[in-house]
Amino acid sequence: xxxxxxxxxxxxxxxxxxxxxxxxxxxxxxxxxxxxxxxxxxxxxxxxxxxxxxxxxxxxxxxxxxxxxxxxxxxxxxxxxxxxxxxxxxxxxxxxxxxxxxxxxxxxxxxxxxxxxxxxxxxxxxxxxxxxxxxxxxxxxxxxxxxxxxxxxxxxxxxxxxxxxxxxxxxxxxxxxxxxxxxxxxxxxxxxxxxxxxxxxxxxxxxxxxxxxxxxxxxxxxxxxxxxxxxxxxxxxxxxxxxxxxxxxxxxxxxxxxxxxxxxxxxxxxxxxxxxxxxxxxxxxxxxxxxxxxxxx
Ligand SMILES: C[S@@+](CC[C@H](N)C(=O)[O-])C[C@H]1O[C@@H](n2cnc3c(N)ncnc32)[C@H](O)[C@@H]1O
Numbered sequence: 001x002x003x004x005x006x007x008x009x010x011x012x013x014x015x016x017x018x019x020x021x022x023x024x025x026x027x028x029x030x031x032x033x034x035x036x037x038x039x040x041x042x043x044x045x046x047x048x049x050x051x052x053x054x055x056x057x058x059x060x061x062x063x064x065x066x067x068x069x070x071x072x073x074x075x076x077x078x079x080x081x082x083x084x085x086x087x088x089x090x091x092x093x094x095x096x097x098x099x100x101x102x103x104x105x106x107x108x109x110x111x112x113x114x115x116x117x118x119x120x121x122x123x124x125x126x127x128x129x130x131x132x133x134x135x136x137x138x139x140x141x142x143x144x145x146x147x148x149x150x151x152x153x154x155x156x157x158x159x160x161x162x163x164x165x166x167x168x169x170x171x172x173x174x175x176x177x178x179x180x181x182x183x184x185x186x187x188x189x190x191x192x193x194x195x196x197x198x199x200x201x202x203x204x205x206x207x208x209x210x211x212x213x214x215x216x217x218x219x220x221x222x223x224x225x226x227x228x229x230x231x232x233x234x235x236x237x238x239x240x241x242x243x244x245x246x247x248x249x250x251x252x253x254x255x256x257x258x259x260x261x262x263x264x265x266x267x268x269x270x271x272x273x274x275x276x277x278x279x280x281x282x283x284x285x286x287x288x289x290x291x292x293x294x295x296x297x
Pocket of ligand 1: 003004005014017040041042043044045115116117118134135136137140159160161162181182183
């Protein structure tokens, strides 16, 4: 496995995924009862964006300037490119990122320390919520474990995320938000994902599942949709963000989040947020956001 999220941290796809993760958590927190947040592919949790330019062998073009970098001007005061007012969800996400960056000692200038999904969840969870983090790569998991040492109601597991689904669902709380965010490098990733999801849905049919996927040439999206439908899932919403139209020549020109059991009215709340992201994070003509029901409510 070669994938290192370090090179992609803070890109447009992280912005979309992390904003929606925050919104899903808020929606579930409308009820007092606590829930499990299960992050099956956690990554290392903290990313030093300065290091994103240094590849293992080659210099890399960093992706964060076209993501979080668009939203945080120097000093983090205002978005340099924002032509439209910030939706509350974006403002809250940016404030969380800036506070995280500052807590790591970077108080001036461009954002440097970016929180991955584990820290987004950790910072938004309440005392009655619980966080379980799975990361298979040893060095990534070591970093994650070190960073979360002593954090209450948080467990780090060096295990396969699909094994984590089997081991941790259904949770004693009977409520769960599951983020599945694989690297899609292995040819059998889509098959493992669908099979893992199928088993999880049998054990926890009412959990909220958020499955991230890329819009690339290689992505087999039509087959993925068919395979999801074959699981006969509960109501399923698909949110997509395209930062460029087809033919723009970008390796990844967008991404999506499949949301199974979306909270009530979630699609209404996130529509303006997604539209805003399509405008502000566009990289070429044809950028757009969309929301559709794969399985209607
Ligand atoms: C896209 S990154 C995760 C990013 C993270 N969710 C975030 O938003 O900050 C995918 C991660 O999954 C890890 N990984 C790959 N295969 C895995 C597996 N089968 N189980 C758990 N983790 C895996 C990789 O090492 C990588 O850190």
